[in-house]
Amino acid sequence: MMVRNYKKRDVSGSLTDRERDILLKVAELYIETGEPVGSRTVKKTYKMEISSATIRNVMADLEDKGYLFQPHTSAGRVPTDDGLKVYINHLFLALGEEDSSLLNRLLDYVRSSGVCEIEDILSTVLDFLQNSTGYPGFGISLVENLTVSSITLVKVAYGKVLIVINFSPDYIIHRVIDVEISDFELPKLSRELSKRFRGKTLSEIKRELVEEIDTVRKEFADLSFKVNSQILSTLNGVNQLKLQGTSNIVNILANDIERLKEILKILEEKNLLLEIFSKFIEENKRVDVILGSETEVEPFEPFCFVLGKFQIGYRNSGVVGIIGPKRMDYSQVIPVVENVAKALSFLLNEEDI
Numbered sequence: 001m002m003v004r005n006y007k008k009r010d011v012s013g014s015l016t017d018r019e020r021d022i023l024l025k026v027a028e029l030y031i032e033t034g035e036p037v038g039s040r041t042v043k044k045t046y047k048m049e050i051s052s053a054t055i056r057n058v059m060a061d062l063e064d065k066g067y068l069f070q071p072h073t074s075a076g077r078v079p080t081d082d083g084l085k086v087y088i089n090h091l092f093l094a095l096g097e098e099d100s101s102l103l104n105r106l107l108d109y110v111r112s113s114g115v116c117e118i119e120d121i122l123s124t125v126l127d128f129l130q131n132s133t134g135y136p137g138f139g140i141s142l143v144e145n146l147t148v149s150s151i152t153l154v155k156v157a158y159g160k161v162l163i164v165i166n167f168s169p170d171y172i173i174h175r176v177i178d179v180e181i182s183d184f185e186l187p188k189l190s191r192e193l194s195k196r197f198r199g200k201t202l203s204e205i206k207r208e209l210v211e212e213i214d215t216v217r218k219e220f221a222d223l224s225f226k227v228n229s230q231i232l233s234t235l236n237g238v239n240q241l242k243l244q245g246t247s248n249i250v251n252i253l254a255n256d257i258e259r260l261k262e263i264l265k266i267l268e269e270k271n272l273l274l275e276i277f278s279k280f281i282e283e284n285k286r287v288d289v290i291l292g293s294e295t296e297v298e299p300f301e302p303f304c305f306v307l308g309k310f311q312i313g314y315r316n317s318g319v320v321g322i323i324g325p326k327r328m329d330y331s332q333v334i335p336v337v338e339n340v341a342k343a344l345s346f347l348l349n350e351e352d353i
Helices: 017-033 039-046 052-064 081-094 100-113 118-133 185-197 202-213 218-236 247-252 257-269 271-281 330-348
Strands: 137-141 147-157 160-168 171-178 242-244 287-291 303-312 315-325
Touching: 017 039, 017 052, 017 081, 039 052, 081 287, 081 330, 100 118, 100 330, 118 137, 118 242, 118 315, 118 330, 137 271, 147 185, 171 218, 247 257, 247 315, 257 271, 271 287, 271 303, 271 315, 287 330, 303 330, 315 330
Parallel strands: none
Antiparallel strands: 137 242, 137 315, 147 160, 160 171, 287 303, 303 315
16 A cells, blocks of 8 residues: 555635634534534624524535545544645644743653653653653654765674664664674775765665675675664664554544454554655645545544654654544644654754763
8 A cells, every 4th residue: 555645635725714614613613522613603603793604605615625524424524634624734834833831741751751752752751752642643754865974883792793874964772783794804894985975865775785895805705794774673663653642543533444444454564654754854844634535545534644854954854743542632733743842953053961
């Protein structure tokens, strides 16, 4: 199952001011109650001066335009995905202020845990995010576009070598591998690997690794396969998606077992999510909401993703966010995700956490 470029809805036009106002009110009431919204409820709740009949006619026009639908002929109306996007885009205009209280709470939470590795910091942040929103949190460092500046091999014990890969700008990955290399060979192999991979991106190195390492000097031939596989394993682990709190998905889909099975399978395989998040990282937005229907992956239809970008150095380097039902309190969740992403950027760029 492949993810095409998810469809971003153009919902900026075709609405009058009155239509937009009533649509926002219907969406707000639906998110709050989970029930179809009638014209009388809108008039009473917001103390509107226009009549219920006028509101009802506007709601009928919104249904004709695809922003509302009526689940039953005798019921009120609920927003379609296009209607929800109008509401969400309106929230983006109203939100965006930095929440210093939340930022400080998250910074204290991470620092008190004593973690310092990127993967551990990300896991701790996801705990905080899940606890703050009640929805499963996810995060991933996407460094495919960073370029290698050097590769260093350092012997740390008999049969164990530390690989240190420096990326530009300001990113380092390291791992201890099981391979025996003599003290004489280590610096030579480090220089050869650095020379061959310097200036190349992570994705380029993955594609070329087998060929490139096998072209090192003949005296390294016996260990080239071991080094090759160990470095490749290290690089493949860089973009590992972290998901925490997936048990909450069960509560959302308690009455749809078949869909639940499909979702859990997708979450376990993670490749589809990686595609979605990789596309978001390329967009000119710091935070966004992607409805399940926009992914064109049918099992995601009842869900949405609230995403925020974090930075390592000067580049967008990762995504953090939550997955939850389309009917969620976006006015609460969006600021949490946005400020968590800001705090994560701060943490990952500190000299000493």
